[in-house]
Amino acid sequence: MFKLRGHHLFCLLGYRGMGYSEEYVENMTRLHQTLRENPKINIQLVEGPDQLCEKYPNSGVYHCEDGNIYKRDALILERLGLQIGQTLAWEDIELRIRKYIVPSDIQKVCKSCSWRSYGVCEEGIQEILNGNGLREVK
Template sequence: MTVRLRPHHLLCMLTFIGKGYTQAFTENYIRIAARLSAGEDILVVDGPDDICAPMLEETDHHCLCDTVTERDRGASAAVEDLLGIPAGRGRSILPDGDFLRRMREAFENGTIRAACQRCEWSPLCTGIAASGFDGVLVASGC
């Protein structure tokens, strides 16, 4: 199977420790983290993805907001610059150990975090990166 992710979730998955907007969102994300850790590939999509799915049932979700679309563009550009591969719609990415190591190193030193500006989760993610990514649910040993 394949996990469908919007570009900014390529960054979010690096620090996911089981916290989220709602219980349904968090439980869904935990299942996705397990799938990614098991070696499922990622298909980059525009707009709401597999992680967003539980939020789409809410009346005031932010998944379609311009700020989130802007975050996607920034994340896509940062990942492309870092890895030298396209990271936009239709791109297939294997989140193997090398991919996650390179992404986490760049996340920790801030080179791919411009898209994280104005995100309410950014302080939590900064702390997780500073801890050496202790407790993250997307394993790096794929």
């Protein structure tokens, strides 16, 4: 089981092997590939820093504790009809994305995210809508 915060559910959709540091990328790639290969793995939704935040580089300001990030987490969970503390399989999260999310939601929900301009999250949502699951990270 993995412990993830709300906005990382969307980050995983757009993940393409880029990140904040080599250690962060290795951790994110491992988690992403595990979910891609076994979507029945359970995810426990947590408030605040999660298993991806554990590898965020210590660069002074701790991004994972930023108030705007907590707001993004809450908004994404609300859109998906999920709550902190809930545990469900990754494949069930993908089903909720298919039911409640469209690619253009990224522009609203993640408007302050520095990764948004790459367009990969919209592509990731479209992959889920097309029934393809998480993209392979090369």
